[in-house]
Amino acid sequence: MALPLENLFSRRRRALESAGQQSLLDFLAPIDPEPEPAPPPAPRRAGPPLRVGVLGSGSGGNAVVLESGPHRLLIDAGFSCKEIVKRMQEIGFDAKTLGGIVLTHEHQDHCKGARRFLNRFKLPVYGTPGTLAGAGLRTEAAKAGGEIRSGAPREIAGFVVEPFLIPHDASEPVGFVIEDPCGRRIGLVADIGCRTSLAWGRLRDLDLLILETNHDLDMLRNGPYPWTLKQRVAGRHGHLSNREAAEGLPELVGDRLRRVVLYHLSRTNNLPALAAAAIGEALDREGCPAQVTVTEQDRPTPWLEVT
Numbered sequence: 001m002a003l004p005l006e007n008l009f010s011r012r013r014r015a016l017e018s019a020g021q022q023s024l025l026d027f028l029a030p031i032d033p034e035p036e037p038a039p040p041p042a043p044r045r046a047g048p049p050l051r052v053g054v055l056g057s058g059s060g061g062n063a064v065v066l067e068s069g070p071h072r073l074l075i076d077a078g079f080s081c082k083e084i085v086k087r088m089q090e091i092g093f094d095a096k097t098l099g100g101i102v103l104t105h106e107h108q109d110h111c112k113g114a115r116r117f118l119n120r121f122k123l124p125v126y127g128t129p130g131t132l133a134g135a136g137l138r139t140e141a142a143k144a145g146g147e148i149r150s151g152a153p154r155e156i157a158g159f160v161v162e163p164f165l166i167p168h169d170a171s172e173p174v175g176f177v178i179e180d181p182c183g184r185r186i187g188l189v190a191d192i193g194c195r196t197s198l199a200w201g202r203l204r205d206l207d208l209l210i211l212e213t214n215h216d217l218d219m220l221r222n223g224p225y226p227w228t229l230k231q232r233v234a235g236r237h238g239h240l241s242n243r244e245a246a247e248g249l250p251e252l253v254g255d256r257l258r259r260v261v262l263y264h265l266s267r268t269n270n271l272p273a274l275a276a277a278a279i280g281e282a283l284d285r286e287g288c289p290a291q292v293t294v295t296e297q298d299r300p301t302p303w304l305e306v307t
């Protein structure tokens, strides 16, 4: 029996069309009607909310703070020390309360302010051996902090941090699953050239996912980058496109996933609306109620809470 036409369209698609925009996924076959929304899962363990503050994201710099009760962790320090402090102040975060810095890889947009910041606030720094060597931070890590390795979870600043290797043109780049003392789990994967079974196998049972949506393939193809740079960005050791992220999302959708944070968008080769639409449609097709948040390069994203 044919379904009523309106059942074939998602809420987000209707919203796009009512706004006079063409849906990005019109080429897809009609989708199933939306299932009844699932009740929210029970809290992991009672405790204060886990808060996520993205200070900024993109090729001009990346940094994320996590806060769970008294525990505070900084992931990457890709702005100048001064800029990181300024952005922390903008979201009401006191850098002096941090318990450590963990790095994904040594590229400048992830490490630019790391040394100055960790020296100023006397913080331990953690990274893979390749990242610490590439960032010139082996000495600092030996004094306070240390090496982390793919597949070896380690407690850092009150969180359990599990790194996993990802494909990217850096020495030993990693993504993370990070669990707070109440058992709430955040996944972060960016600067990843392609989906891998290792990374996708680790990014399970998440409450919040920070996922790279670097570029729109058509914008990259038709954009101003020189051909070699286009090849690098789209290559298997470059960055993840909106489409690749959307195609990989169904495997990452679990009962607890309540928010997907779009990260490391290119200002030249992407638009927030394109990334949000691609990911929103993918979540709709899965019947997943997770909210989508697009991060920005020039300003912090307001705190995101996981309860």
Ligand SMILES: [Zn+2]
Pocket (backbone or CB within 6 Å): 058, 059, 062, 107, 109, 110, 191, 264
């Ligand atoms: Zn980057």
Ligand SMILES: [Zn+2]
Pocket (backbone or CB within 6 Å): 105, 107, 168, 170, 191
């Ligand atoms: Zn990178």
